[in-house]
Amino acid sequence: MATTPLSANSHGDHASHELPFGTLVGILLLLMVLMGLTIGASYVTLPSVGPIPGIVINNLVAVGIATIKAALVIWFFMGVKFASALARIWVIAGFLVLFLMFGILGDYGTRKFEQVNGWETNVPHNGGETALPRVWPPEGKPSSTPEVEQGFRPR
Template identity: 35%
Template sequence: MSGHISPKTTYYAIFGSLMVLTATTVTAAFINLGSLNFPVALGIAILKATLVILFFMHLKYSSRLTKLICGTAFFFLVILFGLTLSDYLSRGWAAAPGGTAGAGTQVTVGPPAETAEEPAGEPQAAPEP
């Protein structure tokens, strides 16, 4: 198999980069960034995946056709994720059958709520006409 042979220093540099990015991911997980936690982690994951695809899978040194096929596969992956996400976000969060809480419903457990009704006592006779 003939192809481009990368020097070992490239692999060591990419490995070091992946380790630094992994440590960055772990550090970012412990920092409260509010709603930015997920985008930061996703961005770091995309960067790590790009490094692996380009260097360890040798896409950087591949032909244009191989790059086109990889890009097309990624394009359709984005479409599938987008369609799935649009379906997920457009659903209502109704209670599940049987009155139990459905997915995405916040359930709080605490003392029973006070009611304004008086407790039931002895049954009363109906008034006579």
């Protein structure tokens, strides 16, 4: 298909924006291979490296491969390769702030530094009893109790 006669306009302004058909096919195949690699890697339990547990490495590998796939799609399929500097800045800024948001996890990491009662995670709890009367489903129930309707204003 790449060798079909080019139409009259293909040598115009946008000619430089086009990827060869072969490259597109190559990217697709590469993406497929990477997908196969992820599936394979998920069945292998990787060994721990020093203090880093194997499961973390496994996850890093999975996310790493996904990131490579995403980068391929962004760079070639989405045409960032040809995009203006401005568009590239936006692509980078987006992921940078996303990375920043993961700073939220810092809270959960550092909570363990100082144990405070009630802060522990992974505590098995007693099956859903809570102090407040639970309204479920919340919508459509009468909103007030007789006390509220009579009023308990302390005059």
